[in-house]
Amino acid sequence: MSVSAMFVALQGALTADQDIREEIRKVVQALEQTAREMLTLLQGVHQGPGFQDIPKKCQKAREHFSTVRTQMESLKTKFPADQYYRFHEHWRFVLQRLVFLAAFVVYLETETLVTREAVAEILGIEADRERGFHLDIEDYLSGVLTLASELARLAVNSVTAGDYSRPLRISTFINELDSGFRLLNLKNDSLRKRYDGLKYDVKKIEEVVYDLSIRGLNKEAPGGAGGEK
Numbered sequence: 198m199s200v201s202a203m204f205v206a207l208q209g210a211l212t213a214d215q216d217i218r219e220e221i222r223k224v225v226q227a228l229e230q231t232a233r234e235m236l237t238l239l240q241g242v243h244q245g246p247g248f249q250d251i252p253k254k255c256q257k258a259r260e261h262f263s264t265v266r267t268q269m270e271s272l273k274t275k276f277p278a279d280q281y282y283r284f285h286e287h288w289r290f291v292l293q294r295l296v297f298l299a300a301f302v303v304y305l306e307t308e309t310l311v312t313r314e315a316v317a318e319i320l321g322i323e324a325d326r327e328r329g330f331h332l333d334i335e336d337y338l339s340g341v342l343t344l345a346s347e348l349a350r351l352a353v354n355s356v357t358a359g360d361y362s363r364p365l366r367i368s369t370f371i372n373e374l375d376s377g378f379r380l381l382n383l384k385n386d387s388l389r390k391r392y393d394g395l396k397y398d399v400k401k402i403e404e405v406v407y408d409l410s411i412r413g414l415n416k417e418a419p420g421g422a423g424g425e426k
Contacts, residue, residue: 220275221287228268228291235261235298242305243354251305258302265295266321273322273330281330289336295320296332296340301347308366310374313337335388338381342391345371349398352405361414364405375399 198206235258241247242254276284299319303311313332317324323331348371352364375395383389 217276218284218287221272221284224268224272224275225288225291228265228272228288228295231261231264231268232291232294232298236294239298239301239305243351245358248355248358248360255302255306258298262299262319269321269330278329281326285333289333292320292332293336293339293343296337297343297347300340300344304344304348304370308370310341310370316340335385338378338388339391341374342378342388342395345374345395345398349401352402356405356409361409364402364409368402368406371395371399371402 238254238257238261242251247254272288296316299316300311303309303315311319313334314324316337317332320332323329325331326333348367352367355361355363355367378392378395381392383392
């Protein structure tokens with residue numbers, strides 16, 4: 198084969214790869230739009246009236262996940278099944294955002310941490326990498342760390358809304374989450390930096406709880422998830 202023929206073949210391979218990436222980008226853009234719509238919806242819980250509408254907002258968010266599952270099915274068809282990590286960079290960020298959104302919805306509904314397997318089911322993908330398009334462990338953990346930051350904000354806004362028991366429950370949850378992350382030996386630099394931010398979330402929530410204690414407002418009120426007392 199001549200040198201020219203070799204480079205023509207190489208260009209063909211490059212073009213094919215670029216075509217795949219462009220198709221992936223189109224689906225990822227649609228996923229990002231769906232994620233933005235869900236985030237906008239769920240941000241409403243931070244506002245005073247939003248605490249009363251938590252169940253409705255979670256239900257609407259669940260409906261958006263139906264769209265996510267359809268988009269994920271489309272994404273799976275855009276690249277060879279055995280080349281997940283070759284193209285992973287394209288959907289990594291939006292997948293981490295979707296993990297956070299799923300985790301936030303589940304927390305608002307049950308005040309528990311959603312499992313990786315449950316998130317994968319919500320998103321319509323696999324938990325086991327051997328079964329194809331899956332939820333990478335580090336993507337799951339990144340989404341959970343974003344949840345911690347969101348709950349720190351929710352603790353502050355709960356006080357503003359007059360819900361004094363929620364920050365206590367959030368504090369318990371975040372401390373358990375922090376204890377769990379301490380069991381991990383994180384090698385990923387980006388993930389480790391994200392984890393370093395968790396201590397600030399813990400401190401922020403502790404300050405909220407301490408302020409409630411000083412003001413004599415730290416009594417656990419009866420009631421469950423969703424803020425209905």
